[in-house]
Amino acid sequence: EDQVTQSPEALRLQEGESSSLNCSYTVSGLRGLFWYRQDPGKGPEFLFTLYSAGEEKEKERLKATLTKKESFLHITAPKPEDSATYLCAVTSGTYKYIFGTGTRLKVLA
Amino acid sequence: DAGITQSPRHKVTETGTPVTLRCHQTENHRYMYWYRQDPGHGLRLIHYSYGVKDTDKGEVSDGYSVSRSKTEDFLLTLESATSSQTSVYFCAIRDARGRGDEQYFGPGTRLTVT
Numbered sequence: 001e002d003q004v005t006q007s008p009e010a011l012r013l014q015e016g017e018s019s020s021l022n023c024s025y026t027v028s029g030l031r032g033l034f035w036y037r038q039d040p041g042k043g044p045e046f047l048f049t050l051y052s053a054g055e056e057k058e059k060e061r062l063k064a065t066l067t068k069k070e071s072f073l074h075i076t077a078p079k080p081e082d083s084a085t086y087l088c089a090v091t092s093g094t095y096k097y098i099f100g101t102g103t104r105l106k107v108l109a
Numbered sequence: 110d111a112g113i114t115q116s117p118r119h120k121v122t123e124t125g126t127p128v129t130l131r132c133h134q135t136e137n138h139r140y141m142y143w144y145r146q147d148p149g150h151g152l153r154l155i156h157y158s159y160g161v162k163d164t165d166k167g168e169v170s171d172g173y174s175v176s177r178s179k180t181e182d183f184l185l186t187l188e189s190a191t192s193s194q195t196s197v198y199f200c201a202i203r204d205a206r207g208r209g210d211e212q213y214f215g216p217g218t219r220l221t222v223t
Contacts, residue, residue, distance in 0.1 A: 004151065032210040043113075043199050043214035044152070087151070091210060095140070095165070099151030
Protein backbone atom coordinates (compact mmCIF):
# COMPACT_ATOMS: atom_id res chain seq x y z
CA GLU A 1 0.00 0.00 0.00
CA ASP A 2 1.31 3.45 -0.90
CA GLN A 3 2.15 5.46 2.19
CA VAL A 4 3.84 8.67 3.29
CA THR A 5 5.07 9.26 6.85
CA GLN A 6 6.42 12.60 8.02
CA SER A 7 8.48 13.26 11.11
CA PRO A 8 8.59 14.91 13.48
CA GLU A 9 4.94 15.90 13.85
CA ALA A 10 5.98 19.22 15.36
CA LEU A 11 9.28 21.07 15.65
CA ARG A 12 10.25 24.21 17.52
CA LEU A 13 13.45 25.96 16.53
CA GLN A 14 15.19 29.10 17.61
CA GLU A 15 15.81 31.60 14.84
CA GLY A 16 19.00 30.58 13.08
CA GLU A 17 18.90 26.99 14.33
CA SER A 18 19.11 24.74 11.27
CA SER A 19 17.27 21.42 11.13
CA SER A 20 15.70 18.85 8.80
CA LEU A 21 12.23 17.46 8.26
CA ASN A 22 11.81 13.87 7.12
CA CYS A 23 9.39 12.29 4.65
CA SER A 24 9.51 8.50 4.34
CA TYR A 25 7.54 6.97 1.53
CA THR A 26 6.41 3.68 0.07
CA VAL A 27 5.01 3.83 -3.43
CA SER A 28 4.87 1.49 -6.38
CA GLY A 29 6.62 3.36 -9.14
CA LEU A 30 7.51 6.84 -7.91
CA ARG A 31 6.67 9.46 -10.49
CA GLY A 32 7.40 12.43 -8.25
CA LEU A 33 7.76 13.62 -4.66
CA PHE A 34 6.46 17.03 -3.68
CA TRP A 35 6.95 19.45 -0.82
CA TYR A 36 4.35 22.04 0.10
CA ARG A 37 4.12 24.77 2.69
CA GLN A 38 0.77 25.44 4.34
CA ASP A 39 0.00 28.48 6.46
CA PRO A 40 -2.99 28.44 8.84
CA GLY A 41 -6.28 28.97 7.03
CA LYS A 42 -4.71 28.72 3.58
CA GLY A 43 -4.22 26.15 0.87
CA PRO A 44 -0.92 24.30 0.43
CA GLU A 45 1.69 26.24 -1.51
CA PHE A 46 3.92 24.28 -3.86
CA LEU A 47 7.63 24.33 -3.06
CA PHE A 48 9.52 21.56 -4.86
CA THR A 49 9.23 18.49 -7.05
CA LEU A 50 11.86 15.75 -6.91
CA TYR A 51 11.85 12.96 -9.46
CA SER A 52 14.80 10.68 -8.84
CA ALA A 53 17.16 9.60 -6.07
CA GLY A 54 20.06 11.98 -5.66
CA GLU A 55 18.13 14.99 -6.90
CA GLU A 56 18.27 18.22 -4.88
CA LYS A 57 16.31 21.47 -5.14
CA GLU A 58 16.89 24.75 -3.29
CA LYS A 59 14.84 27.84 -2.61
CA GLU A 60 16.08 30.51 -0.23
CA ARG A 61 16.66 28.79 3.14
CA LEU A 62 15.06 25.50 2.03
CA LYS A 63 16.75 22.55 0.39
CA ALA A 64 14.98 19.32 -0.55
CA THR A 65 16.77 16.03 -1.17
CA LEU A 66 15.58 12.61 -2.28
CA THR A 67 16.71 9.02 -1.75
CA LYS A 68 14.97 5.81 -2.76
CA LYS A 69 13.08 5.65 0.53
CA GLU A 70 12.87 9.17 1.92
CA SER A 71 13.16 12.86 1.36
CA PHE A 72 14.52 15.57 3.60
CA LEU A 73 13.63 19.22 3.76
CA HIS A 74 16.61 21.04 5.21
CA ILE A 75 15.99 24.46 6.70
CA THR A 76 19.11 26.56 7.07
CA ALA A 77 19.15 29.47 9.54
CA PRO A 78 15.35 29.66 9.74
CA LYS A 79 13.44 32.84 10.42
CA PRO A 80 10.09 33.26 12.17
CA GLU A 81 8.41 33.68 8.79
CA ASP A 82 9.36 30.08 7.96
CA SER A 83 6.85 28.94 10.58
CA ALA A 84 4.22 26.81 8.82
CA THR A 85 3.15 23.23 8.27
CA TYR A 86 5.25 21.45 5.67
CA LEU A 87 3.55 18.69 3.68
CA CYS A 88 5.11 15.93 1.64
CA ALA A 89 3.31 14.02 -1.12
CA VAL A 90 4.11 11.35 -3.68
CA THR A 91 2.50 10.28 -6.91
CA SER A 92 2.73 7.22 -9.07
CA GLY A 93 0.36 8.50 -11.75
CA THR A 94 -1.79 11.32 -12.97
CA TYR A 95 -4.42 11.27 -10.25
CA LYS A 96 -3.14 9.38 -7.24
CA TYR A 97 -1.31 11.69 -4.86
CA ILE A 98 -0.61 10.43 -1.33
CA PHE A 99 -0.04 13.10 1.30
CA GLY A 100 1.64 12.88 4.67
CA THR A 101 0.10 14.51 7.73
CA GLY A 102 2.74 17.21 7.82
CA THR A 103 5.32 18.69 10.16
CA ARG A 104 4.28 21.81 12.09
CA LEU A 105 7.31 24.07 12.29
CA LYS A 106 7.53 26.95 14.74
CA VAL A 107 10.55 29.26 14.57
CA LEU A 108 11.02 31.45 17.62
CA ALA A 109 12.60 34.89 17.41
CA ASP B 110 -0.82 31.50 -8.21
CA ALA B 111 -2.69 29.16 -10.57
CA GLY B 112 -5.80 31.34 -10.63
CA ILE B 113 -7.91 29.04 -8.48
CA THR B 114 -10.86 30.33 -6.51
CA GLN B 115 -13.27 28.47 -4.30
CA SER B 116 -16.73 29.46 -3.16
CA PRO B 117 -18.08 29.77 -0.64
CA ARG B 118 -15.07 30.17 1.65
CA HIS B 119 -17.10 29.32 4.74
CA LYS B 120 -20.40 27.54 5.11
CA VAL B 121 -22.50 26.25 7.97
CA THR B 122 -25.28 23.86 7.07
CA GLU B 123 -27.62 21.42 8.75
CA THR B 124 -27.48 17.66 8.61
CA GLY B 125 -29.44 16.26 5.68
CA THR B 126 -29.23 19.31 3.43
CA PRO B 127 -27.48 19.25 0.05
CA VAL B 128 -24.41 21.45 -0.34
CA THR B 129 -22.47 22.42 -3.45
CA LEU B 130 -18.94 23.79 -3.41
CA ARG B 131 -17.47 25.45 -6.46
CA CYS B 132 -13.92 25.49 -7.77
CA HIS B 133 -13.05 27.88 -10.57
CA GLN B 134 -9.78 28.08 -12.48
CA THR B 135 -8.73 30.56 -15.13
CA GLU B 136 -5.80 28.81 -16.83
CA ASN B 137 -7.50 26.02 -18.78
CA HIS B 138 -5.98 23.13 -16.81
CA ARG B 139 -7.24 19.71 -17.73
CA TYR B 140 -6.86 17.95 -14.38
CA MET B 141 -8.79 19.10 -11.31
CA TYR B 142 -9.12 17.51 -7.88
CA TRP B 143 -11.19 17.78 -4.72
CA TYR B 144 -9.58 16.96 -1.37
CA ARG B 145 -10.65 17.14 2.23
CA GLN B 146 -8.27 17.93 5.08
CA ASP B 147 -8.91 16.77 8.62
CA PRO B 148 -6.70 16.80 11.73
CA GLY B 149 -4.58 13.66 11.92
CA HIS B 150 -5.12 12.86 8.26
CA GLY B 151 -3.25 13.97 5.23
CA LEU B 152 -5.12 15.52 2.36
CA ARG B 153 -7.48 12.83 1.07
CA LEU B 154 -8.76 12.69 -2.48
CA ILE B 155 -12.54 12.77 -2.91
CA HIS B 156 -12.95 12.99 -6.69
CA TYR B 157 -10.90 14.10 -9.62
CA SER B 158 -11.51 15.16 -13.21
CA TYR B 159 -9.37 14.61 -16.28
CA GLY B 160 -11.51 16.66 -18.65
CA VAL B 161 -14.97 18.09 -19.26
CA LYS B 162 -17.52 15.49 -18.16
CA ASP B 163 -14.68 13.08 -17.29
CA THR B 164 -14.54 12.37 -13.58
CA ASP B 165 -13.64 9.50 -11.28
CA LYS B 166 -13.69 8.57 -7.61
CA GLY B 167 -10.93 9.02 -5.09
CA GLU B 168 -10.38 7.23 -1.79
CA VAL B 169 -13.16 8.98 0.20
CA SER B 170 -15.91 9.49 -2.37
CA ASP B 171 -18.91 8.07 -0.46
CA GLY B 172 -21.55 10.77 0.03
CA TYR B 173 -20.03 13.08 -2.58
CA SER B 174 -20.65 13.68 -6.26
CA VAL B 175 -18.97 15.98 -8.76
CA SER B 176 -19.67 17.58 -12.07
CA ARG B 177 -17.56 19.34 -14.66
CA SER B 178 -19.54 20.84 -17.52
CA LYS B 179 -16.91 23.48 -18.37
CA THR B 180 -13.12 23.32 -18.22
CA GLU B 181 -12.95 26.12 -15.68
CA ASP B 182 -15.50 24.84 -13.14
CA PHE B 183 -15.45 21.73 -10.96
CA LEU B 184 -18.37 21.33 -8.56
CA LEU B 185 -18.46 19.15 -5.46
CA THR B 186 -21.88 18.21 -4.08
CA LEU B 187 -22.63 16.69 -0.71
CA GLU B 188 -25.87 14.98 -1.49
CA SER B 189 -27.13 14.90 2.12
CA ALA B 190 -24.63 16.48 4.48
CA THR B 191 -23.58 14.61 7.62
CA SER B 192 -21.52 15.74 10.60
CA SER B 193 -18.65 13.52 9.42
CA GLN B 194 -18.35 15.76 6.37
CA THR B 195 -17.39 18.74 8.52
CA SER B 196 -13.97 19.51 7.11
CA VAL B 197 -11.87 21.88 5.07
CA TYR B 198 -12.21 21.23 1.36
CA PHE B 199 -9.50 22.08 -1.12
CA CYS B 200 -9.62 22.15 -4.85
CA ALA B 201 -6.43 21.61 -6.82
CA ILE B 202 -5.25 21.61 -10.40
CA ARG B 203 -2.41 19.67 -11.90
CA ASP B 204 -0.17 21.80 -14.03
CA ALA B 205 0.45 19.57 -17.05
CA ARG B 206 2.72 22.10 -18.73
CA GLY B 207 6.35 20.99 -18.87
CA ARG B 208 6.88 17.81 -16.90
CA GLY B 209 3.69 18.79 -15.13
CA ASP B 210 3.10 16.75 -12.01
CA GLU B 211 2.82 19.32 -9.24
CA GLN B 212 -0.55 20.39 -7.94
CA TYR B 213 -1.66 23.90 -7.06
CA PHE B 214 -4.34 24.44 -4.49
CA GLY B 215 -7.17 26.87 -3.96
CA PRO B 216 -7.71 28.73 -0.69
CA GLY B 217 -10.15 26.17 0.71
CA THR B 218 -13.74 26.04 1.92
CA ARG B 219 -14.41 25.48 5.60
CA LEU B 220 -17.65 23.50 5.91
CA THR B 221 -19.43 22.89 9.19
CA VAL B 222 -22.37 20.49 9.32
CA THR B 223 -24.48 20.90 12.46
